[in-house]
Amino acid sequence: MKPFKSHRGIAAPLPKSNINTDLIVPARYLLRTRKDGFADALFSDLRYEVDGTPTSDFVLNQPPFDTATVLVAGDNFGCGSSREHAVWSLADYGFRVVIAPSFADIFHGNSLQNGLLVIPTPQATVDQICSTLTANPGTEIAVDLDAQTVVCGNLSYTFEIDPYRKECLLKGLSETADTLRSLSTIETFESQHGQSRPWLAAPHQS
């Protein structure tokens, strides 16, 4: 995973609620492998007409937001399917941070596994940021993960993050390798669990 320490970049406002993963990346792109990249798939049905020409009214097609690396969105962002492609699309397009009042649980987990920092932020603050971005297009947002701070113009605030996820992000660590360091603990549990619930431990022998 690409480490995340701090980031500063142009922010784009997309203040809609319930932006779902089908909208972030339509299902027809899910055949691709991770190596193929998903930059063009991001918000594809909003960004392009059916004939492939860019739509004029979508925020990411309007300079300077076309170079945005921070997305500011409405509540329940990333609801719907568990497809991690939604996170890959945002990351491959160039987004490093998404700020929203709330995130769907699965999307939230997927983001932090891929170096995309999601920052739950009170609705009133999100509204304030969106007003700033609309009034002054091209405003940059600065995020410092270690200090857990966000700065947008005159506004600054701190945010919460799970300390383990924070460390993984800062160091770019893989959780799987970390878990396997506790393999003997898992094996001990597994053996006891299997003895007390043999019907779960051996589905093929029943």
Added chain:
Amino acid sequence: MGTNLFEKIWTANSVMERPDGATLLFVDRHIVHDATSQGFDKMEAEGHSLRRPDLTFGLADHYVATGNSTAQRKPSFDQMVSRLDAESRRWGFDSFGPGSRKQGIVHVAGPELGITLPGCVLVCGDSHTATHGAMGALAFGIGASEIAHVLATQTIWQRKPKQMRVTIDGTLGQSVTAKDLILALIGKIGAGGGTGHVIEYAGSAIRGLSMEGRLTVCNMTIEAGARTGMIAPDETTISYLEGRDYAPKGEAWDRAVAHWRTLVSDDDAVFDREVVMHSDEVAPMVTWGTSPMDVLPITGTVPDPSVAGSDDERKRISHALDYMGLTAGMQLTDIRIDRAFIGSCTNGRIEDLRAAAAVVKGRKAQVPAFVTSGSGQVKAQAEAEGLDRIFTEAGFEWTDPGCSMCVAMNGDLVPPGERCASSSNRNFEGRQGRGSRTHLVSPSMAAAAAVTGHLADVRKFTGSRS
């Protein structure tokens, strides 16, 4: 203070805790499907191998070919299906693909094969894994990185969610189904109403549901934003499971059943939030917008954005009506449809097909209509009961099992601008194909729409109940 169902399973499967409060849960069952290849890629890229092939099961569903009438198949779809088969042979886990009687949608075939058992922790790379909680399992959807973690370790890190209990008492009115109950609940608490929670369903209306109905309720719990849904196992669950392929047998069965009977929330168990609903409030439901919470009884009218509670909500409703091509104030039953879809992990079970067939019998489809069984076993059972003939004689297309037109990943899709009455689970923009317009309904409501050509109140097609 007593413990609830969720806490009992959570505690039993907790391997260890991290200083930050996350818990490592042991995974009793991991189901992979034909859109999970990214998880295998990541596991291998990080140099790991599959740790417990005996607890891993494969079911091909997302990309398998189902119908013919709208199919826009690509060779890459077949490659996704054969990739799952290749992984299963390489790592040595049981997997069922097209042609097998055991193949089907993970959330239909998993319970049906007895892979899902009460008290187990089950994960799968699909958000509708919430379905399996209907059997008293703790089951939730995960992303590709988490799939790689489970493949390599047979465990998953989770932060303990809050617990909500939804109690629904009462009996269901005429032609009111489990689908209508869950749509009504999502309408009540909203698409983000369950975020951060698991929901345990309780009450006489839930107890009175068949296993199929309970699976439908838990399936769409994710559409309320909750991590998963759960229903305590009881006689309905136990008799459903007995004799299933992977269910325990003999002495192991007796021991398992004795344990399953303890999997109930204690009388003094505490929940972070309680929601109470009465099934009398619920009529046959239909969605009018682009979120499952945009739902109303079929007797209603398309809402007027100008009466919305906030500016944001006004904009959201206006946008949804624009996308759906609807005018505020029109009767929902006046909305003409272009096609109908009966199937999916929400409503592709035998009881669903029986209910739809009861409406279709002796009538003719007015629009192209698709019936897709949730599994090979459902399809075989329906054919044994003659349901396939009822559908085909009415002009419906009778197709092979899979996710099909619900997620539109296998080439079966709703063409741009067309309106579909669908027994599936998501009415998002573009869900059933770019520009598609989806109205979520129960299977019998989808059937009623198909035979009339417009959204219709299924109660006019079914006899009144005494």
